[in-house]
Amino acid sequence: MEIKRFLKRLIVLIALLLMISVFTSKVNAMTIVIDPGHGGNDPGALRGDVHEADLNLKIARYLRDYLNDYLDMNVLLTHEDSTMDLPDRADFARNNRADLLISVHVNNSVLPFSNGAEAYVTYRTELPKYNEQMTALGNKILNNISSLGIANGGVRTRIAANDENEDEYKYYDGQNGDYYGIIRRSMKGGHETSLGPNFSDGSGISTILVEHAYMSNDHDYNLINSDDKLKALAKADADAIAEFYSLKKAPSKTDVGGYLFNAKFYADKYEDLRNSYGYNEELLRTHYYVFGIREGRTASPVFDPVYYLNKYNDLRIAFGNDYTALYNHFLSFGIDEGRASSVVFDSGYYLGKYSDLQNAFGNNNYRDGLVHFINFGMKEGRVGSTEFDAGYYLNLYPDLQKAFGNTNYYEALNHFLIFGINEGRSGILK
Ligand SMILES: [Zn+2]
Numbered sequence: 001m002e003i004k005r006f007l008k009r010l011i012v013l014i015a016l017l018l019m020i021s022v023f024t025s026k027v028n029a030m031t032i033v034i035d036p037g038h039g040g041n042d043p044g045a046l047r048g049d050v051h052e053a054d055l056n057l058k059i060a061r062y063l064r065d066y067l068n069d070y071l072d073m074n075v076l077l078t079h080e081d082s083t084m085d086l087p088d089r090a091d092f093a094r095n096n097r098a099d100l101l102i103s104v105h106v107n108n109s110v111l112p113f114s115n116g117a118e119a120y121v122t123y124r125t126e127l128p129k130y131n132e133q134m135t136a137l138g139n140k141i142l143n144n145i146s147s148l149g150i151a152n153g154g155v156r157t158r159i160a161a162n163d164e165n166e167d168e169y170k171y172y173d174g175q176n177g178d179y180y181g182i183i184r185r186s187m188k189g190g191h192e193t194s195l196g197p198n199f200s201d202g203s204g205i206s207t208i209l210v211e212h213a214y215m216s217n218d219h220d221y222n223l224i225n226s227d228d229k230l231k232a233l234a235k236a237d238a239d240a241i242a243e244f245y246s247l248k249k250a251p252s253k254t255d256v257g258g259y260l261f262n263a264k265f266y267a268d269k270y271e272d273l274r275n276s277y278g279y280n281e282e283l284l285r286t287h288y289y290v291f292g293i294r295e296g297r298t299a300s301p302v303f304d305p306v307y308y309l310n311k312y313n314d315l316r317i318a319f320g321n322d323y324t325a326l327y328n329h330f331l332s333f334g335i336d337e338g339r340a341s342s343v344v345f346d347s348g349y350y351l352g353k354y355s356d357l358q359n360a361f362g363n364n365n366y367r368d369g370l371v372h373f374i375n376f377g378m379k380e381g382r383v384g385s386t387e388f389d390a391g392y393y394l395n396l397y398p399d400l401q402k403a404f405g406n407t408n409y410y411e412a413l414n415h416f417l418i419f420g421i422n423e424g425r426s427g428i429l430k
Pocket of ligand 1: 037038044045052105106107
């Protein structure tokens, strides 16, 4: 007996270690390095006692937060207010295999009327990811920023002057380098002593430098002089990046907790989990996120991945048996498209059937409809699909009435999903 208990504990320990390793490894993550311009001993531009470096760092941190709302993101800052030279910033991005390096600045001019946002990209066109893609991204960023009232100053290139004769300012083919040190270095790679590597092979990093506004201009400064306004600028950047790279929103904690994970349902449904974890919510939750989603298990009455996959041909073509991708699809798109996601829940049907819900949420706010079904509809015995009606189900089976009472629709629904279907019981009048 002692050995059995020891083995059981050992297995749990191994499982936990596996979970930790899965949690800490990011597969197919996109790496974005954000470089807050200046910092440490270098305040950048000044307006009174306002330092450009402080504005840049705030925008950079907000941008990191926004980007972390997307799936599979690895978002890094080059520094958080320490002194760092430009080559080190580019090298940081290179060492972290950045897919994108975005350097965050606010502009300054001795001419008080100079205003607007500008983006700088390399002039080199060896690969689309250098000039072409960064120009497209820059246009999206500047468009978003202009919607905040800061003029669109365009995407620009700037080449180092001819009198900069040192090798540091030249590229591998002897042409002048880009003017901005961080762009030049990210294209050149790690060597300053020679003309540097040939980046036509893709070894240059996609880099964009964004000057978000002119702090020397009164109109612009009024649009950057609070944390909320800097946050709006960061969101402008993040939205553009997300659109450009087709990033997918990660489910928020409340989405997941409320919609797709119900510990009791999960344990009731799967005997192996019940045996391993009992009804321990934390262990069950961990199991679901590490294994359950991937294995196509269902942890909520409203989302059954196998049902969802079988129902939709386009999903089968897109995802095959990749249940993690399927889960993400449901959270990011399926819910809002009003798709049917389990035998008891079809959000399009549900919203269409009940006019009080349409009045409350609008005709196609399926997300709120789904939340309503979870919080109220199931308990009220509302019909969530053409395949199950809890009232009918209870009426039809006296043994269930006896077990649950006449109006315990929620238990009836759970019974149907966990036992009834397997027992060949009917969920609705055919
Ligand atoms: Zn600057």
